[in-house]
Amino acid sequence: MAILGALLGHAGPIDPGQAQQEYARLLATGEPVLAAYKLVRDLILLTDRRLILIDKQGITGRKTEYMTIPYRSMIRFSVESAGHFDLDAELKIWVSGSAEQIERTFNHKVDVYELQSIIAEHLPR
DSSP states (O other), X not given: OHHXXXXXXXXXXXXXXXXXXXXXXGSOTTOOEEXXXXXXXXXXXXESSEEEEEEEETTTXXXXXXXXXXXXXXXXXXXXOOOSSOOOEEEEEEETTOSSOEEEEEOTTSOHXXXXXXXXXXXXX
C-alpha cells in the first residue's frame, strides 16, 4: 500500500531530524524542522518560520525547485481529514498575491491535526 500511495502522489511523514540534517543548507541558523513529509522524490518541510516545498524535477531529479512560503504570507488554509472510503487527507494553502491555491495530498499515516496545528501556531497574530 505504501508503494501504491507513493506512486499516486500521497505524502507520508519522515523523521524531522533526518530532514534537518539532509537540508541544513536550506535552513537559517537556528531554524528547526518541526515536521517533514516525503512524496516520492518531493518533500514538504515545516519549520518554525516557513513551509518549504522541495520539488525534484526531471528523470534524474538533479534539477530541484525550493519554494518557500513564509507563514506570514498565508491568507488561509484548510485541512481535510481522511475518511472511511477516501483514505487521503488534503492541505490547501492560499498565499497573498496568488490566485491559485497550493494543494498537497497526504496518506492516512499523516496526522493532519498535527499538521494544521503547526501551521496555526506559526501564523501571525
